[in-house]
Structures are given as C-alpha cells and as structure tokens.
Amino acid sequence: MTVHGHEQIEARLAKLPGWRHLPNSIEKVFDRGDFDGSLRFVNEVARLANEQNHHPDIAVSWNRVTLTLSSHDAGGLTERDFKLAEAIEALGA
Numbered sequence: 001m002t003v004h005g006h007e008q009i010e011a012r013l014a015k016l017p018g019w020r021h022l023p024n025s026i027e028k029v030f031d032r033g034d035f036d037g038s039l040r041f042v043n044e045v046a047r048l049a050n051e052q053n054h055h056p057d058i059a060v061s062w063n064r065v066t067l068t069l070s071s072h073d074a075g076g077l078t079e080r081d082f083k084l085a086e087a088i089e090a091l092g093a
Contacts, residue, residue: 012082025070038065048087054080
C-alpha cells in the first residue's frame with residue numbers, strides 16, 4: 001500500500017520522533033556515540049531489515065548512522081517503510 005499525500009505522511013511521522021519526510025522517502029540520523037556503537041546499531045537494523053525483507057539505505061559516519069527508507073519498487077513510501085521505521089524505533093534508538 002502506497003502512502004499518499006503530505007498530510008497522511010506527516011500523521012505517520014508524528015509517531016516517529018526525529019524522522020523527516022524527503023521526496024519519496026523518510027530519513028533519520030542516529031547518534032550512536034562512537035564507531036563501534038554505530039556498527040552495532042547497523043547490525044541490529046540489518047537483522048530487522050532482513051526479517052521484513054525491506055532494506056534501507058544506510059550511511060555510517062563515525063558516531064552517526066543515517067537511515068533512509070523508501071519503497072523503490074512502488075515509487076514512494078509504503079506501509080513497509082513505516083513498519084520498518086517503527087521496528088527500528090523499538091530498538092531503543
């Protein structure tokens with residue numbers, strides 16, 4: 001299911017602190033303290049992504065991890081993106 005409209009997207013993001021809406025994606029930057037913390041976090045996200053068969057774009061910069069979620073096959077945001085973001089938030093991020 002594609003999530004349409006700015007209002008619908010913003011309503012979903014209201015439940016996901018720190019996530020922002022970009023064209024066709026949502027993104028959040030996580031501060032993990034140091035490089036080792038960033039790598040541990042990326043491994044946890046990878047496990048969730050594999051379980052959901054929905055894989056984010058991941059950028060690591062020492063203590064920061066940027067996650068960008070989009071359903072490229074659907075041409076925008078879908079329920080899968082928000083479901084994965086919610087699971088990432090449940091990690092205690």
